[in-house]
Amino acid sequence: xxxxxxxxxxxxxxxxDAARKFARSEILPRAAxxxxxxxxxxxxxxxxxxxxxxxxxxxxxxxxxxxxxxxxVLVIEELAYACAGVTTSIVVNDLALLPILFGATPEQRxxxxxxxxxxxxxxxxxxxxxxxxxxxxxxxxxxEKVDGGYTLNGAKQWITNGGKADQFTVFATxxxxxxxxxxxxxxxxxxxxxxxxxxxxxxLGQRCSNTVSVHFENVFVPESALIGGEGSGFxxxxxxxxxxxPMTAAIAVGIAQRAYDEAVAYAKERKQFGTPIAGFQAxxxxxxxxxxxxxxxxxxxxxxxxxxxxxxxxxxxSSMAKRFAADCAMKITTDAVQIFGGYGYTKEYPVxxxxxxxxLMQIYEGTSQIQRLVIARDILQ
Ligand SMILES: Cc1cc2nc3c(=O)[nH]c(=O)nc-3n(C[C@H](O)[C@H](O)[C@H](O)COP(=O)(O)OP(=O)(O)OC[C@H]3O[C@@H](n4cnc5c(N)ncnc54)[C@H](O)[C@@H]3O)c2cc1C
Numbered sequence: 001x002x003x004x005x006x007x008x009x010x011x012x013x014x015x016x017d018a019a020r021k022f023a024r025s026e027i028l029p030r031a032a033x034x035x036x037x038x039x040x041x042x043x044x045x046x047x048x049x050x051x052x053x054x055x056x057x058x059x060x061x062x063x064x065x066x067x068x069x070x071x072x073v074l075v076i077e078e079l080a081y082a083c084a085g086v087t088t089s090i091v092v093n094d095l096a097l098l099p100i101l102f103g104a105t106p107e108q109r110x111x112x113x114x115x116x117x118x119x120x121x122x123x124x125x126x127x128x129x130x131x132x133x134x135x136x137x138x139x140x141x142x143x144e145k146v147d148g149g150y151t152l153n154g155a156k157q158w159i160t161n162g163g164k165a166d167q168f169t170v171f172a173t174x175x176x177x178x179x180x181x182x183x184x185x186x187x188x189x190x191x192x193x194x195x196x197x198x199x200x201x202x203x204l205g206q207r208c209s210n211t212v213s214v215h216f217e218n219v220f221v222p223e224s225a226l227i228g229g230e231g232s233g234f235x236x237x238x239x240x241x242x243x244x245x246p247m248t249a250a251i252a253v254g255i256a257q258r259a260y261d262e263a264v265a266y267a268k269e270r271k272q273f274g275t276p277i278a279g280f281q282a283x284x285x286x287x288x289x290x291x292x293x294x295x296x297x298x299x300x301x302x303x304x305x306x307x308x309x310x311x312x313x314x315x316x317x318s319s320m321a322k323r324f325a326a327d328c329a330m331k332i333t334t335d336a337v338q339i340f341g342g343y344g345y346t347k348e349y350p351v352x353x354x355x356x357x358x359x360l361m362q363i364y365e366g367t368s369q370i371q372r373l374v375i376a377r378d379i380l381q
Contacts (some may be wrong), residue, residue: 008074011071012070012071012074015067015071015074015075016074016075016078018051018053019053019074019075019078019079020078020081022047022048022051022053022078022079023078023079023081023082024081024082026044026047027041027044027079027082027083027086028081028082028083030044030083031082031083031085031086031350031353032347032350032353034083034085034086034207034208035083035085035205035207035208035353036207036347037208038200038202038203038207038208039208040089040163040164040200040208040209040210041085041086041089041208042164044086044090045086045089045090045122046120048079048090049090049120050120052065053065053075053079053090054090054091054093054094054120055093055094055097055116055117056071056072056075056076056091056094056247057069057072057094057098057101057243058094058097058101058113058117059101059109059113062109062110062113062114062117062118063113063114063117063118064113064117068305068309069243069246069247069304069305069306069308069309070302070305070306070309072094072246072247072250072305073246073247073249073250073301073302073305074250076091076247076250076251076254077250077251077253077254077257077298077301078254079091079254080250080251080252080253080254080255080258081254081255081257081258082254082258083208083357084205084206084251084254084255084354084357084358084360084361085205085206085207085208085209085357086208086209087251087254088160088206088209088251088360089160089161089208089209089210091244091247091248091251092122092123092124092125092160092161092209093116093117093122093123093161094244094247095125095160095240095244095247095365096123096124096125096165096167096168096169097112097113097116097117097123097169098239098240098243098244099125099169099185099227099228099233099236099237099239099240100112100113100169100187100227101113102228102236102239102240102243103185103227103228103229103232103236104227104228108187108224108225108227111224112167112187112225112227116166116167121165121166121167122161122164122165122166122167123161123165123166123167123168123169124159124160124161124162124165124167124168124169124214125159125160125169125240126156126159126162126168126169126170126171126214127139127156127171127237128156128157128158128159129141129154129155129156129157130155130157130213133157133158134366134367134369134370136171136180136183136234136237137179137180137183137234138176138179139154139171139172139173139176139183140154140173140176141153141154141155141156141170141171141172141173141216142154142172142173142174142176143172143173143174143184143186143221144174145174146220148222148223149220149221149222149223149224149225149226150184150186150220150221150223150226151218151219151220151221152170152172152186152188152194152216152218152219152220152221153216153217153218153219154172154215154216155213155214155215155216156168156170156213156214156215156216157213158201158211158213158364159197159211159212159213159214160209160210160211160364161209161210162197162210162211162212162213162214163197163200163210163212164210165190166189166190166191167187167188167189167190168187168188168189168190168195168214169185169186169187169227170185170186170187170188170216171183171184171185171233171234171237172184172186172216172233173233174230174231178231180234181231181234182231183231183233183234183237184226184227184230184231184232184233185226185227185228185232185233185236185237186221186225186226186227187225187227188216188219188221188225192219192220193219193220194216194217194218194219194220195214195215195216195217195219196214196215196217197212197213197214197215198212198213198214198215199212200212203360204356204359204360205353205355205356205357205358205359205360206356206357206360238315241365241366242308242313242314242315242318243308243314243318244365245304245314245318245319245321245322245365245366246301246304246305246308246314246318246321246322248322248326248361248364248365249297249300249301249304249318249321249322249324249325249326250301250325251361252297252322252325252326252328252329252358252361253294253297253298253301253325253328253329255329255333255354255357255358255361256290256293256294256297256325256328256329256332256333256358257294258350258354259290259329259332259333259335259336259351259354259355259358260287260290260291260294260332260336262336262340262349262350262351262354263286263287263290263335263336263339263340263351264278264287266339266340266343266349267283267287267339270340270341277339283339286335286338286339287339289335290332290335290336293328293331293332294328294332296324296328297321297324297325297328297329298325300317300320300321300324300325301321301325303317303321304317304318304320304321304322315374315378316374316375316378316379319366319371319372319374319375319378320371320375322361322365322366322371323368323371323372323375325361326358326361326362326368326371327362327368329358329361330355330358330359330361330362332358333351333354333355333357333358334355334358336351336354336355337351337352337355
């Protein structure tokens with residue numbers, strides 16, 4: 001099955017170590033302040049890019065790190081241990097560029113991937129709409145054929161890095177009645193005429209990752225910016241989500257591991273009834289369950305990456321990993337707050353932030369309910 005079940009290769013361990021060092025020395029000390037201010041961590045993202053810790057799956061000849069999915073999740077888990085908000089904003093470049101990687105011609109890859117990756121710019125993935133979240137095929141954003149290309153009209157909602165991006169990967173339909181068969185993928189520069197963005201959402205968690213609505217009003221899209229042909233957008237989006245779900249699962253694993261580590265340290269130090277609370281079975285059982293579930297989530301995540309790396313479809317494995325890791329992160333961070341007692345409920349300690357950050361993992365890139373739908377469809381087909 002591969003050596004990851006029993007240990008990492010030397011190369012993987014070196015990469016993991018580099019990501020850990022950057023995360024713990026650069027990201028972690030600033031996580032609480034970034035959470036409070038909700039300021040966008042542009043400098044941290046640029047530094048991560050310079051170290052090869054962004055654009056992880058992008059080809060080397062286009063400036064990317066060209067990592068396997070398994071190597072990428074090792075990096076992402078480390079970054080998320082320090083701050084999930086910063087990590088989401090780092091990882092979304094891969095999400096936005098994957099549909100291009102999967103569907104574009106060599107010329108399009110050069111035009112739309114290389115300038116973003118090699119110049120440390122940002123790209124956003126524009127799928128969700130105000131009226132169409134889980135129901136992707138229900139999208140209303142329209143592409144109308146005109147001379148030399150298309151006119152794009154519509155609105156996208158909850159777009160990560162949308163207010164900071166130089167380029168949008170946009171999904172829109174030629175005709176909503178065609179449902180998934182009408183959806184196309186186009187690339188739109190953020191400074192194109194008719195593009196505007198809304199305010200940065202004041203979120204519960206992952207507050208420093210930029211989240212905005214993006215609006216397209218009579219935006220001209222040249223034919224050369226259509227990725228993969230008319231009607232291939234839905235398939236490209238689904239293939240992209242299959243590839244990115246292990247990375248999202250890895251963010252959840254990173255959050256859960258951090259909450260566990262914080263809880264263990266606190267439980268050993270905090271005394272009640274004359275003894276460290278780690279001596280109480282009630283606390284021990286929460287910690288025992290947490291570490292067991294983290295290990296299970298990590299193995300599901302690694303395996304879903306490994307399946308992808310074998311060139312096989314990993315919809316089932318990546319949905320299982322994302323669902324399980326997200327739900328574990330929510331439970332384990334909530335238990336960590338419990339172990340910290342009243343102190344855990346304050347911003348003096350990191351666990352309440354972890355709990356708020358974890359909640360998003362059950363929502364974005366397909367909610368935990370939608371992952372179950374994907375799993376059920378796969379096993380019952
Ligand atoms: C901070 C943040 C960042 C995001 N970043 C991006 C991004 O960069 N790009 C992008 O395109 N999108 C992004 N999203 C959007 C995200 O993927 C959607 O919010 C998510 O897919 C859910 O869609 P929705 O919010 O419209 O909820 P809805 O689809 O309205 O769902 C509401 C509830 O109903 C449940 N539900 C819906 N349908 C079913 C069903 N058939 N069976 C059972 N339950 C169901 C859901 O599970 C959920 O609990 C982001 C969201 C957030 C909050």
